[in-house]
Amino acid sequence: MTAGVGLRAIGAASRVYAKLVAESTVVTALSPARPRRHVGYEFDAIVDGIADEAVDVKSFLLRRTENRPLPTWLPGAHIDVTTPSGALRQYSLAGRPDGGAHYRIAVRRILGGSVSEEMHNLSGGEVLRIRGPRNAFPLARARRYFFVAAGIGITPIRAMIERAAEDGAEWSLYYRGRTRESLPFLAELEQLAQRSDSRIIVETDDVDGLASAADIVGYAREGSAMYVCGPAPLSSALRGEAMRQGNVREFHTELFTPAAVVDGMPFTMHLSRSGETVAVGAQETALAALRRTRPDQPYSCRQGFCGACVVGLVAGRVEHRDRVLGDEDRNSSIAICVSRAAADGDVLVLDL
Numbered sequence: 001m002t003a004g005v006g007l008r009a010i011g012a013a014s015r016v017y018a019k020l021v022a023e024s025t026v027v028t029a030l031s032p033a034r035p036r037r038h039v040g041y042e043f044d045a046i047v048d049g050i051a052d053e054a055v056d057v058k059s060f061l062l063r064r065t066e067n068r069p070l071p072t073w074l075p076g077a078h079i080d081v082t083t084p085s086g087a088l089r090q091y092s093l094a095g096r097p098d099g100g101a102h103y104r105i106a107v108r109r110i111l112g113g114s115v116s117e118e119m120h121n122l123s124g125g126e127v128l129r130i131r132g133p134r135n136a137f138p139l140a141r142a143r144r145y146f147f148v149a150a151g152i153g154i155t156p157i158r159a160m161i162e163r164a165a166e167d168g169a170e171w172s173l174y175y176r177g178r179t180r181e182s183l184p185f186l187a188e189l190e191q192l193a194q195r196s197d198s199r200i201i202v203e204t205d206d207v208d209g210l211a212s213a214a215d216i217v218g219y220a221r222e223g224s225a226m227y228v229c230g231p232a233p234l235s236s237a238l239r240g241e242a243m244r245q246g247n248v249r250e251f252h253t254e255l256f257t258p259a260a261v262v263d264g265m266p267f268t269m270h271l272s273r274s275g276e277t278v279a280v281g282a283q284e285t286a287l288a289a290l291r292r293t294r295p296d297q298p299y300s301c302r303q304g305f306c307g308a309c310v311v312g313l314v315a316g317r318v319e320h321r322d323r324v325l326g327d328e329d330r331n332s333s334i335a336i337c338v339s340r341a342a343a344d345g346d347v348l349v350l351d352l
């Protein structure tokens with residue numbers, strides 16, 4: 001496959017993905033804002049400012065309703081936002097973690113996307129329900145960074161760049177989009193690059209045509225820590241290319257979709273309250289198996305870090321694969337989106 005064909009395939013897959021997320025009522029229906037168990041912060045926030053950042057992109061400043069301080073966060077963090085209509089979406093926090101009384105998020109309007117449309121129609125003073133922040137894309141300290149952002153993927157990357165610049169690290173950014181006018185925060189980032197003697201490579205479809213993953217990775221200086229935020233097909237093409245070229249020291253990307261089950265073994269769940277028995281296959285999660293008969297079983301991240309899917313554990317040996325439960329909680333709870341029975345054929349008794 002040629003580089004151009006490869007990038008066209010990535011583009012096509014990304015469009016299908018965006019369309020699915022935008023148009024599917026299932027996305028909202030399957031992510032209800034009803035965590036079974038409270039983990040982290042949850043509060044109301046007022047829309048305190050709205051700005052046009054680029055074509056079809058608006059940013060929103062959010063302030064806590066009771067004027068209490070906002071929970072602190074680190075670059076790469078995101079929040080769950082429940083819109084006035086009840087839809088739930090995750091948005092990365094942009095800007096500086098020490099941004100005082102406000103969070104800033106940015107939303108691209110997606111053609112046919114009812115939730116992005118609803119967000120773009122918000123007015124100042126409206127109230128959103130916030131949960132988080134959580135961080136599934138943390139920034140590790142490094143001497144040299146190479147960031148890659150595609151369009152709205154700049155949101156978490158911008159916070160990372162602010163931190164890298166503050167730490168005096170060397171950084172460069174490859175920033176890709178349809179047109180220059182479609183790239184949010186570009187002017188601020190160019191100013192920051194000038195101040196910190198760093199480099200931004202901007203390439204757009206209308207001027208530069210298609211780029212290859214090899215070209216993009218080729219911009220990384222030797223020994224860089226590489227952070228990518230963009231559509232999953234782009235991220236995986238860049239990961240493969242980074243491994244092939246060997247010029248980056250580490251590779252990080254934000255996971256928008258849960259990873260496949262690795263080393264899974266079949267087991268059984270017994271639901272102590274209802275008396276049901278649910279078989280879990282080797283390649284599926286306990287959550288997926290449970291949702292066949294209980295489609296309203298709550299969840300959010302499906303990656304073991306938000307706590308929305310946590311249920312009580314009555315008996316059974318668990319292989320805990322989450323990052324949300326403490327040691328003590330693990331005796332009596334399980335995050336069913338990732339954790340499983342410890343051995344082949346085991347039975348877990350859940351408080352359901």
Ligand code: FES
Nearest residue numbers: 300302307309337
């Ligand atoms: S859905 Fe987030 S921890 Fe399971």
